[in-house]
Amino acid sequence: MNKTEKITRRSLLRKIAGIISLPMIAFWMKGIDRTKATSARTKITLPNDLSEGITFLDKVIIRKNGKNVKVFSSSCTHLGCKINSEAEDELICPCHGSKFSFDGNPIVGPAVKPLKQLELHKDKKSGEVIVYV
Numbered sequence: 010m011n012k013t014e015k016i017t018r019r020s021l022l023r024k025i026a027g028i029i030s031l032p033m034i035a036f037w038m039k040g041i042d043r044t045k046a047t048s049a050r051t052k053i054t055l056p057n058d059l060s061e062g063i064t065f066l067d068k069v070i071i072r073k074n075g076k077n078v079k080v081f082s083s084s085c086t087h088l089g090c091k092i093n094s095e096a097e098d099e100l101i102c103p104c105h106g107s108k109f110s111f112d113g114n115p116i117v118g119p120a121v122k123p124l125k126q127l128e129l130h131k132d133k134k135s136g137e138v139i140v141y142v
């Protein structure tokens with residue numbers, strides 16, 4: 010074997026390794042795109058004429074108590090079902106019956122974590138109050 014032949018084999022092996030790795034890189038990139046799609050946030054504008062008490066709106070639960078407004082994600086902290094009802098000062102998950110106080114704290118399991126409270130933002134142009142879920 011001479012030196013030229015060794016270099017040819019190495020370069021051939023590198024090309025083969027490059028060809029084999031292309032599908033793996035493409036598969037990895039698809040995974041990244043999927044991650045981006047699931048982490049996209051939704052912008053929700055709160056209504057100006059918000060009524061007192063609890064309002065279910067899209068993916069959020071709004072609690073208005075006088076001038077105090079709190080917004081929670083309506084995603085149950087147990088397995089993510091959408092909380093869409095209230096009764097006797099409690100928010101109720103339809104899937105497994107977890108109950109939360111109007112402050113988002115778990116009262117009855119199986120959920121043990123509080124609902125995610127969302128930060129309120131004010132749109133400088135429109136003056137609307139918005140949250141991101």
Ligand code: FES
Binds near residue numbers: 087088089102119120
């Ligand atoms: S998802 Fe809400 S209690 Fe299970």
